[in-house]
Amino acid sequence: MKRLLRIFAWALGGLFAIISAIALYEIMIFAFSSEARALDVAKVEFVKECTRNGLNPTEFGDPKRIKRQDRAYEFVWKNPSNGDEIGALVGYLPAGAEAWLVRGEDIRAIKDRFKLN
Numbered sequence: 021m022k023r024l025l026r027i028f029a030w031a032l033g034g035l036f037a038i039i040s041a042i043a044l045y046e047i048m049i050f051a052f053s054s055e056a057r058a059l060d061v062a063k064v065e066f067v068k069e070c071t072r073n074g075l076n077p078t079e080f081g082d083p084k085r086i087k088r089q090d091r092a093y094e095f096v097w098k099n100p101s102n103g104d105e106i107g108a109l110v111g112y113l114p115a116g117a118e119a120w121l122v123r124g125e126d127i128r129a130i131k132d133r134f135k136l137n
Contacts, residue, residue, distance in 0.1 A: 050091070050113040058093035059083065062108035065119035066097055069106050073121050075099075080106065103127055 062083065070077045080097040088094055092111040099105070103124025110117045130136070 046113055046115060049115045053091070053112045055085070055093060058110040059095060061110045061117045062093065062095045062119070065108045065110075065117045066095075066106055069108075069119040069121055075104070075106075075121075080104075083108075099124070 066080075066083070067077055069075075070080075079101065080099050083095040083097050086094040086096060086107075090111075091113070092109055094107060094109050096108075097106045105122045105124075105127065106119060107122070108117065108119040
């Protein structure tokens with residue numbers, strides 16, 4: 021019985037250690053997050069999105085930061101010639117990033133539909 025209890029205690033301790041390590045990792049990333057680091061991560065996602073869609077990254081202008089209420093950082097690159105936009109969102113706690121493409125014709129169709137101009 022003591023042996024079974026000791027194995028259970030070790031397993032529970034190991035599980036606690038793994039959860040603590042993951043939590044500490046996320047807290048450290050969150051504590052050291054900054055706009056500059058987020059921009060670096062967003063640029064990587066921007067290039068990946070360009071590659072996925074066969075776009076030339078040099079056709080897009082400089083990224084603009086979009087203010088958000090949460091601690092996430094959002095950046096948008098715009099192609100002045102055709103209106104395409106690539107947005108990138110970098111979030112912390114949990115750490116992650118994603119990017120997406122919005123075609124210029126889709127933006128124009130939304131503006132026309134809701135008469136936003």
